Amino acid sequence: MSKPIYVIGHRNPDTDSICSAIAYAHLKKALGEHVIPARAGKINAETKYVLDFFGVQSPQLILDMYPRAKDVMHEKLVAIHPWNTLRKLGQLIKQHSVKSIPVVESDGNLVGIVTVGDLAERYVNELGMQDLRETGVDYGGILRCLNGTLICGGDLSRRIIGSVKIAASRTETMAKVIKPGDIVLVGNRTDVQLTCIEVGVACLIVTGDFDVATEVETAAQAAGTYIIRAPYDTYTCGRLINQSIPVGKIMKPAVTAFKPDDMVADIKSIIIRTGYRNYPVVQNGKLVGLIDRDRLIVPERDQIILIDHNERSQAVDGIEEVKILEIVDHHRLGGLETSEPIFIRHEPVGSTATIVANMHWHRNVPIPADIAGILLAAILSDTVLFKSPTATEKDRDTATKLAQIAQLDIQEFGMSMLKAGSVIDKLTPSDIIATDLKEFQIGEYYVAISQISVMDPEAVLKQQTELKIALQAICEKEQYNMAILLVTGILDEATYLLHYGQPSGLIAAAFGEGRPDGTWYLPGVMSRKKQVVPPLIDAVRQL
Structure with missing residues (x-):
């Protein structure tokens, strides 16, 4: 079977990113494509509640897309035991047209490698081989x-x-x-x-x-x-x-080998330096593959579909190493470049799930109840039960249709989902910031903006000192110019803003003067992309 196409959302995934990836993979599979849903980070409490509620499996976790040894290795192996004879070795080399063969014990453990050169050297010295006492x-x-x-x-x-x-x-x-x-x-x-x-x-x-x-x-x-x-x-x-003579007598016991998860970028320099033709791939001591130096030159690239994002800063690490086939998103265009024309579905709606649901209907692909349920959850999450200014009539109409398929009451289910996601008792300040963090390039500044939606913002703001320390830590670790945390109250429809970093005066230029405690109270602000990022862009231009 050919390599799968991965449908994957942004890093620090939210409910829309996860559920839209699952649903879009469902659509592509129904159209006959080999597609697997994936995620670029751990699942938050709200998303876990949704997946558990509908009994849907979490997507495969992919932390980066860098090609690895397992992506370029041969899995059909020719190997030989150390007690096999040189005659057996010669027969295998001729039969399989190989230049080197790994040497393994009965349990599959790699103990050496033997090459055509080793065999040729033996034949050159064969006059001294008549005394077999030292050969075993x-x-x-x-x-x-x-x-x-x-x-x-x-x-x-x-x-x-x-x-x-x-x-x-x-x-x-x-x-x-x-x-x-x-x-x-x-x-x-x-x-x-x-x-x-x-x-x-x-x-x-x-x-x-x-x-x-x-x-x-x-x-x-x-x-x-x-x-x-x-x-x-x-x-x-x-x-x-x-x-x-046993192969073990002429093999090279010191083998340059790699692990399946070693990055191709890391092993290339070793291959160039050592110059062997083949390199064993070993896991827990056992031979699992063989890398051909010539095959390594042009490894087959993974293929992905981006869901709910289109900016390099928000994409999974190693995005430059893969082939992007499609983008389905509802955010601003972020400047990703591709090597050839691709399919893009971009709409100014409140949730990627709205787009994915309508693509099912447009292509006459039925939506099962569980898929309808997670799509509905994604819409309600991203629009905060339609309270966000990003919500559109298309979001509301789509949610109504999905609720009918899933047989759910929108208000009741939406509140239970948002409550599940707003529980912060077990979250550290670092967890709160990492829950839904997105990176933006605003002018010449790199800014991380996190958002957490809760029923009671004051429960979060009690940790204001610790949260600011965590914002400073992530700035220093990831080298952001600024880190921002948005604490959004679901019931009072307002957001509290905390920040750390430079340029000085940016937040005040975008949102006016803050409160004495160093936070900003932003009534009516629910959307990061529509009500926070645009004022920051305007403020940077002014500064």
Whole structure:
């Protein structure tokens, strides 16, 4: 299946951002597209209440869109065990046309990597490989490399302790050359075979697929000598024995490996510096993928649809690394650039959910009761039960239709939802500021504006000192010029403004003189985007 398209809202998501993403993903799926709803932050209390009320699952959490090792790795792996032979290694390299192969234990743990270069180096030095004592070769490895038949012998895991000799001389000469414990390659010369057994060789390899005489087999059994019959000639058997060495003897145990969540931007420099062709990807010690250096050059970009925002400062981190396909929003245009024309649905309404609901109806896609419910909740949340000046007749008409589908009373459900979201007992001052924070570039200043809607603003304002300290902290951490908190009273339809930062006099220029305690009381102000941001923009121009 192709990579999914993510529908995602802004950072510090509110109910409209979350619910509109879920509903728009529902629409796109109904139209046959592989779409997944996502979120760019944790869910607040109000949104949790809504999703729980309708039994809708929370969208997938995505904190950034930077490509990672798991996005560019091969998951279909060719691997080899350290006890497998070089012959097996060569067969895998040829069969799969690969340049390197990870080496893993039985449990999948990565222990090394072996390359074509390692194999070639062994063959260049093969004249020094006839002494197998230091290589860890066992009789089973030789038997497999030769495709041989075991005529007599015992434990195949027994290690080789002697040298490999070829019985090409007369019997008298061979008796002087061969030593006890050696491995001897011999043809169908019965006299030489018996002489070798008398000397005490460890193993006879009868080449050419010749039959073994009964007297030779009897003598070998009595002496504890292994006999292997091989289908190849003596020269070929000599070369194949050199391939019986375990892979573990030539592999590189120090492996440059990555984790699945390592960012591609971080691993590129390592790949350039080390210059290997392939890099294992390991999770909890186990091999899960392989990165091909050539494939890393142009990783396939993720595709996303932006919901309820269109400014880079509010988008998920790494937005520049993905392909934006669509934008569905109800805010001002924020200057995002795309590499090609895209679909944009932008309307001056109170909620993105209003747009999404009408797109369902326009495309004749039925809205189920649970989706209708979360869309209704999003409209009521963003318009604060239609008390916000951003609310339009289209919002009200859409909400009425959705309420009928969900079989809900708008006023009753809306109040219960807003009450659930206004509970601040368990929130720290930092939590309050982070609950619904959006970033704006106003002139040359970067401003963070948070908003919390509550039944009793005074319960929040009691923490005024701590809140201002938290505003200062977020300014210093994120390098904002100014941080603003809007405490909006749902019942009295007014907002209290707290701030920290520069330029000095900006808030007074936008909203007049504040109260003695350093806050501003803004009666009738309910909307951040329509009643707070525009006056700030005008004030910056004046300053």
